[in-house]
Amino acid sequence: MVDITLYLDEKCEEVDRFLNAVVPDTKTAPAxxxxxxxxxxxxxxxxxxxxxxxAAAEAVGKPSRAILPVASSLExxxxxxxxxxxxxxxxxDDYRRGKLTNHKVYGEAMAILAGDALLTLAFxxxxxxxxxxxxxxxxxxxxxxxxxxxxxHSGMVGGQVFDIQAENKNIDLAxxxxxxxxxxxxxxxxxxxxxxxxxxxxxxQLESLTHYxxxxxxxxxxxxxxxxxxxxxxxxxxxxxxxxxxxxxxYPSFHGVEGAKALAEQCAARAIxxxxxxxxxADPLRELARYITARRK
Amino acid sequence: MVDITLYLDEKCEEVDRFLNAVVPDTKTAPAxxxxxxxxxxxxxxxxxxxxxxxAAAEAVGKPSRAILPVASSLExxxxxxxxxxxxxxxxxDDYRRGKLTNHKVYGEAMAILAGDALLTLAFxxxxxxxxxxxxxxxxxxxxxxxxxxxxxHSGMVGGQVFDIQAENKNIDLAxxxxxxxxxxxxxxxxxxxxxxxxxxxxxxQLESLTHYxxxxxxxxxxxxxxxxxxxxxxxxxxxxxxxxxxxxxxYPSFHGVEGAKALAEQCAARAIxxxxxxxxxADPLRELARYITARRK
Numbered sequence: 001m002v003d004i005t006l007y008l009d010e011k012c013e014e015v016d017r018f019l020n021a022v023v024p025d026t027k028t029a030p031a032x033x034x035x036x037x038x039x040x041x042x043x044x045x046x047x048x049x050x051x052x053x054x055a056a057a058e059a060v061g062k063p064s065r066a067i068l069p070v071a072s073s074l075e076x077x078x079x080x081x082x083x084x085x086x087x088x089x090x091x092x093d094d095y096r097r098g099k100l101t102n103h104k105v106y107g108e109a110m111a112i113l114a115g116d117a118l119l120t121l122a123f124x125x126x127x128x129x130x131x132x133x134x135x136x137x138x139x140x141x142x143x144x145x146x147x148x149x150x151x152x153h154s155g156m157v158g159g160q161v162f163d164i165q166a167e168n169k170n171i172d173l174a175x176x177x178x179x180x181x182x183x184x185x186x187x188x189x190x191x192x193x194x195x196x197x198x199x200x201x202x203x204x205q206l207e208s209l210t211h212y213x214x215x216x217x218x219x220x221x222x223x224x225x226x227x228x229x230x231x232x233x234x235x236x237x238x239x240x241x242x243x244x245x246x247x248x249x250x251y252p253s254f255h256g257v258e259g260a261k262a263l264a265e266q267c268a269a270r271a272i273x274x275x276x277x278x279x280x281x282a283d284p285l286r287e288l289a290r291y292i293t294a295r296r297k
Numbered sequence: 298m299v300d301i302t303l304y305l306d307e308k309c310e311e312v313d314r315f316l317n318a319v320v321p322d323t324k325t326a327p328a329x330x331x332x333x334x335x336x337x338x339x340x341x342x343x344x345x346x347x348x349x350x351x352a353a354a355e356a357v358g359k360p361s362r363a364i365l366p367v368a369s370s371l372e373x374x375x376x377x378x379x380x381x382x383x384x385x386x387x388x389x390d391d392y393r394r395g396k397l398t399n400h401k402v403y404g405e406a407m408a409i410l411a412g413d414a415l416l417t418l419a420f421x422x423x424x425x426x427x428x429x430x431x432x433x434x435x436x437x438x439x440x441x442x443x444x445x446x447x448x449x450h451s452g453m454v455g456g457q458v459f460d461i462q463a464e465n466k467n468i469d470l471a472x473x474x475x476x477x478x479x480x481x482x483x484x485x486x487x488x489x490x491x492x493x494x495x496x497x498x499x500x501x502q503l504e505s506l507t508h509y510x511x512x513x514x515x516x517x518x519x520x521x522x523x524x525x526x527x528x529x530x531x532x533x534x535x536x537x538x539x540x541x542x543x544x545x546x547x548y549p550s551f552h553g554v555e556g557a558k559a560l561a562e563q564c565a566a567r568a569i570x571x572x573x574x575x576x577x578x579a580d581p582l583r584e585l586a587r588y589i590t591a592r593r594k
Contacts, residue, residue: 024451029455030450030455030459030462033450033455033458034450037450080413084410084413087406089404089406089409090406090409107386108384108386109384109386109387109461110458110461112384112386112409113381113454113457113458113461115413116377116413116449116454117449117450117454117455119416119417120416120450120454121445121449123420123445124442124445124446127438127441128442129435129438129439137433137434137435137437138434140434141424141434141437141438144420144423144441145424147420148417148418148420148424151417152413152417152418153321153327153334153418154321157410157417158326158327158330158414160410161327161329161407161410162326162327164407164410
């Protein structure tokens with residue numbers, strides 16, 4: 001059995017330590033840019049995407065030094081997307097994880113540029129060869145491509161556009177699913193696949209893990225929607241029940257809170273069923289599926 | 298002798314044809330995002346950076362099919378940077394190349410996302426292996442890293458921050474140079490180096506071409522500053538003499554218009570002198586140095 005709280009704490013600390021070492025420091029000019037990048041990067045993120053990558057690599061079973069840079073690049077992408085999403089012309093959020101959003105502290109121009117710099121740094125990091133012991137250059141290129149496709153027009157950015165276009169519209173469940181498959185699903189999928197590629201997963205292993213990731217991604221989003229309804233401001237670190245106030249359609253609006261909770265649990269169970277052939281090295285992935293579904297923040 | 302006008306037209310058309318084929322079309326969802334990306338990408342850019350990459354590869358002398366995708370990725374980065382720079386919270390420009398800026402047509406949220414998508418697509422393109430015949434994966438990784446370093450916090454984005462921080466300040470010439478070395482210089486440097494790497498330039502060739510690129514980058518920026526003073530609205534496709542109106546320090550404010558022109562010509566001459574060992578295959582690079590310095594728009 002894996003103690004998931006301990007596991008999350010340990011991996012989070014490893015990722016944080018690595019990010020702290022590779023992200024430019026505030027003694028180097030332009031210091032304000034680096035400060036702004038670090039402000040959002042070290043704002044208490046749970047590092048779910050890097051940890052999914054690490055756990056996927058562990059499930060395949062061969063340890064690799066290259067996993068930390070690859071996993072950490074996912075957090076750079078995730079952080080940039082939060083900074084840009086919070087901007088006044090996007091979601092116009094003042095708080096994130098209980099702290100002022102990037103543009104509230106550094107201004108809009110710097111927030112846009114910090115996002116651009118974090119996005120670019122993710123690819124800078126993934127293209128380094130000095131940190132990628134044991135990773136073939138061909139696999140490394142494939143990992144970079146996964147990252148680009150999970151986060152660009154065909155992935156996360158595309159999902160953000162779908163989301164904007166659905167605002168104040170009476171969308172159906174299929175449209176809601178398209179939004180989430182792109183907005184959060186594709187990067188979670190990329191996280192698991194990138195982790196698996198680092199340790200040269202076989203095509204069969206990669207396929208099972210991809211299915212796992214798709215199920216977990218859906219569970220993640222449903223749980224997020226449920227939390228937005230039932231979570232308290234204190235637990236979320238931002239305003240609660242904002243979706244309903246914004247007239248935004250969510251899984252609870254289609255299935256009710258209890259129905260949505262049950263659906264998230266089904267997704268998690270299906271994700272776990274994909275891991276049968278991996279045995280105990282996949283225990284962290286199994287616990288992650290449960291954690292993501294049951295989390296309170 | 299190279300007819301530079303003809304050369305620019307031919308290469309521009311090649312790059313445009315390639316970009317048109319690899320950038321997502323407007324029949325695929327989310328169509329508005331792809332439309333917004335294409336609006337700025339095909340707004341009449343001169344493709345200086347891709348053409349510098351192509352000409353650098355020609356100077357080294359071995360033709361390669363991989364040059365077009367690598368060169369085109371530079372235009373994706375350049376275009377994203379223009380979209381984000383024009384935003385209300387940045388330069389707040391309504392016109393670019395005689396057309397409304399991206400956010401004036403598609404709104405701020407879509408402009409930010411189109412920029413993010415173009416930036417990500419540049420790395421997506423550079424990590425493709427199906428388009429890179431004859432390029433070793435190790436060189437391809439090095440090319441991706443050049444692109445990231447030329448455009449990220451240590452390059453273009455960093456330069457943009459230096460520029461913002463200098464607004465309404467009485468900066469000295471050294472600070473002006475720091476701004477431009479980063480804001481435009483580093484990506485021009487990356488353009489030439491990426492082109493040279495595609496055709497496996499020797500370390501000596503790469504060094505000479507890097508010096509060429511640094512000189513050309515400086516000539517480019519000085520010429521840009523001169524044009525901002527003496528160019529007409531019609532030629533520039535945007536308002537003229539905006540730098541002075543914004544109280545912005547430029548090369549003409551330090552050296553006068555004639556002094557700045559002379560300085561740009563000196564930089565171009567020095568750039569050309571770096572190419573001695575390359576012979577006639579470097580003629581396009583020589584003509585490009587002259588063109589960049591003498592251009593009227």
